[in-house]
Amino acid sequence: MRRIKLIVAYDGTHYAGYQVQPNGNTIQAEIESVLARMHRHPVKIIASGRTDARVHALGQVIHFDTTLEMPAERFVKALNAMLPDDILVKQAEEMDDTFHARYGAKRKEYRYHIRQTEDPFRRHYAATVTYKLSLEAMRQAMERLIGTHDFTSFSVTKAEVEDRVRTIYEAEVLEMGDEIIFRFVGSGFLYNQVRIMVGTVIEVGRGKYQPADITQMLEAKDRRVAGITAPPHGLYLWNVNYEKVD
Template sequence: MRRIKLTVAYDGTNYAGYQVQPNGNTVQAEIETVLARMHRQPVKIVASGRTDAGVHALGQVIHFDTSLQMPAERFVKALNAMLPDDIHVKQAEEADALFHARYGAKRKEYRYYIRKTEDPFRRHYAATVTYTLNLESMCQAMKLLVGTHDFTSFSVTKAEVEDRVRTIYETEVLEVDDEIIFRFVGSGFLYNQVRIMVGTVIEIGRGKYEPADIAQMLEARDRRMAGITAPPHGLYLWNVNYEKVD
């Protein structure tokens, strides 16, 4: 058996998330269905992590084991020929037998897009925030999220994991034309963590909180202390890195 690593992009608009579930179509189900047709038997795939309904990806990483002998790069053309148009395999490569898409990930990058004006062509790809935002305050708040912290206040109350300590290496806020982009690079992220951080920073931009309140929110370890959860459709899993972090 060989292990194949895929880098996949998808538009999450019409999916109930990445992970297979009883009700609703998912990205995982679509890919596994095509692989099963190719192999004439079920094939299980493992991803770097799941994304929620409406969330997009430019650099989701997946691995699977195969008995097929065709070159790894040919999986790109073969899979894309059968996958729906809103899922696209960007790269396929041979991986070490010990490679693991989820447990081997060292860094993940997420980006979140908001628009300052309504745009029907971007309504599924950026959240709309029409009120005035203080970009400087938002940048100050984002910097306070960098480091190793307990992010309990920025995760759902009933999280599946007990350890909520994560490390954020980089944050950034960019203003590009009529959009604002939030960028986060970290060791990993809790369920809804990025969306809660974005929602909180947006409320800081509105003046509901001060940038310095981020420190108090982290210290409180209480979801009620942080801001709203931003909607899913502005969020993108941008990149997953497997190289050792210095």
């Protein structure tokens, strides 16, 4: 069996999320169904992590083991020919069998797009925030998220993970055209963490909280002290890195 790594982009608008579940179509189900047709037997895929309904990916990474003899690169065309056009395999590569899309991930980048005016063409791809926002206050808030922290205040209460300490290496606010982008690079993120951080930073931007409040929120380790959860459709899993961070 050879292990294949895929880099996959998808428009999450019409999916119930990444992971297979009883009701609703998922990215995982679409890819596994095409792989099963190619292999004539079920093939299980492992992703770097789940994405929620309506969340997008530019660089989701998955792996699977194949019995097929064809060169790894050939999977790109073969899969794209059968996948729906809102899922695109961008790259396929043969890895040794120690590669693991989930446990090997060293760093993930997420981006979140917001815009200040309605645009029918961006309705599935950026959240609209019509409040007047201070970029400077949001930049200061983002800086306070950088570092190794217990992110309990920025994760869903029901999450059963014990260890909620994560490291954020980069957190910045970018402007592109008429959109504002929140960019995070971290060791990994808790369930809903990026959306809660973005929702809270936006509330700093409109003056409900001060940038310094972020530090107190981190220390409180209580979901109720942080801000709202930003909606899913502005969020993109941008890329996943498997090399050790220096």
